[in-house]
Amino acid sequence: MREGLLDKTNTVYRSKANEEFMEKQGFVSKVHRKKPHLKPMPLHIQRSNAGKSVIRSRVEHVFADQKSQTGLFIRAVGITRAAVRIGIANIVYNMRCFLFLEQISITA
Numbered sequence: 001m002r003e004g005l006l007d008k009t010n011t012v013y014r015s016k017a018n019e020e021f022m023e024k025q026g027f028v029s030k031v032h033r034k035k036p037h038l039k040p041m042p043l044h045i046q047r048s049n050a051g052k053s054v055i056r057s058r059v060e061h062v063f064a065d066q067k068s069q070t071g072l073f074i075r076a077v078g079i080t081r082a083a084v085r086i087g088i089a090n091i092v093y094n095m096r097c098f099l100f101l102e103q104i105s106i107t108a
Contacts, residue, residue, distance in 0.1 A: 014031045014032070014034070018031070030052050030055070032052055032053075033049060062093060065093060066089045066090075066092075066093050069092075070089050070092055072085070072089045074086065
C-alpha cells in the first residue's frame with residue numbers, strides 16, 4: 001500500500017504531469033497555483049488559492065502549535081519512539097483544546 005503513496009517524482013509544486021496523474025486517478029488537485037512572474041495574480045486563481053488556504057491553515061496551525069508549545073522536535077532511534085512522541089504531542093494538543101473549549105462554555 002505504501003508503494004502507491006511514495007513517488008520520488010512527486011513534488012510539492014503543481015506540474016502538468018502531477019495534474020494529469022491525479023485526474024486519471026479521479027482526484028481533484030488542491031495544490032496552490034503560483035503567481036505569474038512580474039504579473040498580477042488573476043482574480044480567479046487568487047480566489048482558488050484563498051479557498052485552499054482555509055483548509056491548509058487549519059492543519060498547519062496544529063503543527064505550529066505543537067512545535068511552539070511542546071517544543072516538538074523528533075530525533076529518535078526507531079519509528080516506534082518517534083510515533084510515541086508524536087502521539088503524546090497530539091494528546092497534549094487535544095487536552096489543551098478541550099480545556100480551552102470547556103473554559104469558553106463555562107464563561108458563556
